[in-house]
Amino acid sequence: MAIYVVMAPPAGDKVEDASFVRDSFTWLGFLVAPLWLAWHRLWIEAALTFAVMAILSVAGERLGLEWAGSLLSLLVSLYIGFEGQALRIASLRRRGWREWGVVEAGNLADAETRHALEAGKESEEQPALPRIVPDASQARPPQTGMALGLTHTPGRP
Numbered sequence: 001m002a003i004y005v006v007m008a009p010p011a012g013d014k015v016e017d018a019s020f021v022r023d024s025f026t027w028l029g030f031l032v033a034p035l036w037l038a039w040h041r042l043w044i045e046a047a048l049t050f051a052v053m054a055i056l057s058v059a060g061e062r063l064g065l066e067w068a069g070s071l072l073s074l075l076v077s078l079y080i081g082f083e084g085q086a087l088r089i090a091s092l093r094r095r096g097w098r099e100w101g102v103v104e105a106g107n108l109a110d111a112e113t114r115h116a117l118e119a120g121k122e123s124e125e126q127p128a129l130p131r132i133v134p135d136a137s138q139a140r141p142p143q144t145g146m147a148l149g150l151t152h153t154p155g156r157p
Helices: 027-031 033-039 043-062 066-094 108-123
Strands: 002-008 019-022 098-105
Touching (some): 002 066, 002 108, 019 108, 027 033, 027 066, 033 043, 066 098, 098 108
Antiparallel strands (some): 002 019, 002 098
């Protein structure tokens, strides 16, 4: 079973437009990191990833350590593979989307069905709970004086 993070659209948009982000390793993000990021409209992250990978490759060639440059580029790709979905979620949050919750399902269609059922349960009218407000007249008066040490309470002997 896979875990999907359900991102609800900003206020005013339809609930049906929710975005489902699978919380897992992304192989395309690992294999072609900058292209995968650009596909998901993570422009700044894609540009930074491309620049870092290019700089590491050029630095490895200049220093005669091609294997080190390749290894470091591989580490950047691994990072995108593991954290790419979290970058997508963070991007949606910056655009005003909010996290609705998490759905466990075998595939995306099942996740959408489960979300629709849960959203339907939430939309049913539930009676409003009474609001509990503390009574200010029963509050202790503020203590004055200086507090010294760990056990001293001002205003008490």
